[in-house]
Amino acid sequence: MSTYLSSPLTTGTGYKLIKLGESAMHYAEEILVKLEIKPRYFNVLAAIAENPDFSQKELSTLLGIDPNIMVGIIDGLEKTELARRRRSTTDRRKYVLEITSTGQSLLEKGLQALKEGEEKYFATLSSHEKETLDKLCTQLLVAQSEH
Amino acid sequence: MSTYLSSPLTTGTGYKLIKLGESAMHYAEEILVKLEIKPRYFNVLAAIAENPDFSQKELSTLLGIDPNIMVGIIDGLEKTELARRRRSTTDRRKYVLEITSTGQSLLEKGLQALKEGEEKYFATLSSHEKETLDKLCTQLLVAQSEH
DNA sequence: TATTGTTATACTCTATAACTATA
DNA sequence: TATAGTTATAGAGTATAACAATA
Numbered sequence: 001m002s003t004y005l006s007s008p009l010t011t012g013t014g015y016k017l018i019k020l021g022e023s024a025m026h027y028a029e030e031i032l033v034k035l036e037i038k039p040r041y042f043n044v045l046a047a048i049a050e051n052p053d054f055s056q057k058e059l060s061t062l063l064g065i066d067p068n069i070m071v072g073i074i075d076g077l078e079k080t081e082l083a084r085r086r087r088s089t090t091d092r093r094k095y096v097l098e099i100t101s102t103g104q105s106l107l108e109k110g111l112q113a114l115k116e117g118e119e120k121y122f123a124t125l126s127s128h129e130k131e132t133l134d135k136l137c138t139q140l141l142v143a144q145s146e147h
Numbered sequence: 148m149s150t151y152l153s154s155p156l157t158t159g160t161g162y163k164l165i166k167l168g169e170s171a172m173h174y175a176e177e178i179l180v181k182l183e184i185k186p187r188y189f190n191v192l193a194a195i196a197e198n199p200d201f202s203q204k205e206l207s208t209l210l211g212i213d214p215n216i217m218v219g220i221i222d223g224l225e226k227t228e229l230a231r232r233r234r235s236t237t238d239r240r241k242y243v244l245e246i247t248s249t250g251q252s253l254l255e256k257g258l259q260a261l262k263e264g265e266e267k268y269f270a271t272l273s274s275h276e277k278e279t280l281d282k283l284c285t286q287l288l289v290a291q292s293e294h
Numbered sequence: 295t296a297t298t299g300t301t302a303t304a305c306t307c308t309a310t311a312a313c314t315a316t317a
Numbered sequence: 318t319a320t321a322g323t324t325a326t327a328g329a330g331t332a333t334a335a336c337a338a339t340a
Contacts, residue, residue, distance in 0.1 A: 213309075215308090215310090216307080216308070238316080238317075239316060239317085240315065240317065241316095
C-alpha cells in the first residue's frame with residue numbers, strides 16, 4: 001500500500017526488504033486472484049498436498065498458523081472443494097486432510113503461474129544477479145532460523 | 148508470523164523476499180516498542196520532521212496512507228505530544244503539522260536504534276555482500292516505481 | 295488430565311461513504 | 318462546486334480464552 005518516496009528510513013536495507021516483501025506479496029495476490037484463491041489459502045493447499053494425511057494441528061504447527069485460524073481456512077478449502085476433511089480412524093479427535101483432484105489441478109496451475117510471475121518480477125535482474133540475490137536472502141533466512 | 152519450513156513455494160526468490168520483509172518489519176517493531184511507538188507512527192513522525200509545514204493531505208499523498216487513517220495517526224502523535232496541528236493561516240481548511248521537541252528527541256533515538264538494529268540484522272553478511280544486497284533491492288524497487 | 299478441533303469475543307487495521315467547514 | 322479534515326460503518330485478520338468430544 002504505502003509507497004514512501006523518501007525518508008530517513010528509506011536509506012536502510014531493512015526498509016527496502018520490507019517494501020520489496022510487500023510488493024512481492026501484492027504481486028502474488030494479483031496472480032492468484034485469477035484462480036480465485038488467496039496466498040494464505042494457496043499455501044495451506046500446497047502444504048496439504050505436500051504432507052498427505054497431516055492433521056489440522058500438524059499443519060498449524062508446520063505453517064505457524066494458529067489452530068483457530070486454520071479452522072476457517074480449511075472451511076474455505078472445503079467449501080470450494082479444493083480439499084476435504086476425513087476423521088482419523090486411529091484417533092477420532094483428529095481430522096486427516098487431503099487435497100481433491102480439483103485442488104490438485106488448481107495447485108498446479110497456481111504454481112505454474114507463480115513461476116512465470118517470478119520471471120517477470122525479476123526480469124530487470126540478470127540471471128547472475130537473481131542468483132546472487134537468492135543466495136543472500138537464503139543466507140539471511142538461515143541465520144534467522146538459527147536465531 | 149507464519150514460518151514455513153518447506154513447500155513448493157519456498158523455492159522461489161519472491162517467497163524469500165516476502166518472508167524477509169515480514170521478519171525485518173517484526174524486527175523494527177521490536178526495536179521501536181522500546182520507545183513505545185509503532186513503525187507506522189514513527190514513519191509519519193519522520194515524514195513530518197522531514198517536510199515541515201506539510202498538511203495532512205500532503206502527508207497522506209506522500210506516504211500513501213489514506214487521509215481518514217492519517218487522522219488517527221496524527222491524533223495519536225498529538226496525544227503523546229510528539230507532533231502538533233496548527234491551522235494554516237493561509238487556508239483555514241488545512242492543518243500544518245510540526246514535530247515537537249519531544250518528538251524530535253524520540254525520532255533521533257529511534258533512528259539511532261534502527262541503525263544499530265540494522266547492523267545486527269545483517270551481521271551475517273560481509274560488508275560487500277550487504278552492499279550487493281542493497282544494490283539489488285534498490286534496482287528492483289526502481290524498476291517497480293517505473294512499473 | 296491432556297489434546298483436537300471449534301466457537302465466542304474483542305481488538306486492530308483498513309476501505310467506503312457521508313458529513314463539516316472552508317475555499 | 319471542490320477540497321481538507323473528520324466521523325461512521327462495515328469488513329478483514331488475528332489473538333485469547335473457553336468449550337465439546339475424544340484420548
